[in-house]
Amino acid sequence: MILEKINALKEEINSISAADKQAVEDLRIKYLSKKGFISQLMVDFRSVPAEMKREIGQKINELKNLATDKINSLKESFAESADSEIENLDLTRTATPYELGTRHPLSIVKNEMLDIFASMGFTIAEGPEIEDDWHVFESLNFPPDHPARDMQDTFFISRNPVDILLRTHTSSVQTRVMEKTEPPIRIVCPGRVYRNEAISARAHCFFHQVEGLYIDRNVSFSDLKQVLLGFAQRMFGPETNIRLRPSYFPFTEPSAEMDISCDICGGKGCAFCKGTGWVEILGCGMVDPNVLKACGIDPEIYSGYAFGMGIERITNLKYKVKDLRMFSENDSRFLREFESAR
């Protein structure tokens, strides 16, 4: 009797199927719940003769396992399809897919420059583009009648009570750091600067700079030269030579301009370097004691060097971009050319 019931149930369970989750749950109740068919068998099991209990018990167990496995696998099949629906739903996908842009050539070169200086121990300092006269000129030892203060070069925003202007160089960031920091100071200041110049292939009313400053005890001109040589060789190749020419900046004394050997002709002279074999890349010098004093640093104890260069200029040399205006026109055909340089 009981054996027939078991076999019939076995056949039935082997062929169960379900259309949805609810149907699976119904099957579970039908076969496996307390009042389900398999529990019912246990009632009949009580009257099974002792010598058959072992065999019948085993069969009931097998039936129970079969039902559990079947129902679990049905359950899983529905759980899986629900999960995969969620998995396939990409909530981060844009509604209208658009192409990824490329990094701007000036950003590529700036990052390269900053990486080189970071490896020499310089940290990055940034400051405001809208500045006051003190940080851009006064603190940097510009005499009141210096031509750079002239309306020709500087965009003024307001002139009363103090001059507020667009910074003409990122040396203003150096002043801001010196005012607040005890030496040693070793920083590079990247950023956009503004000068009131007619826009042409060679000049623009804004451009970008990286300026550097190092202040400590016993800093010498030879330290400066070594850092700049290291920079030039990493930026333009290990064969690069440098040359320092005496120059003038109000905030450095002595001051110099630095040329690198022309990497087009290798120093022999060509149209690019106007036959000289050298191209100018930056200004530099030892920080004038007046600047240190203005920023509350004792020039009897500390000395330092500073340098500054245009990112456009370095980019032009590296990638031979002939017209400065291309950097701000956002022509994607031009920008795409730097795709592989990232």
Ligand code: PHE
């Ligand atoms: N501030 C100078 C400029 O904008 C560059 C410079 C920085 C020169 C530091 C010497 C030392 O042209």
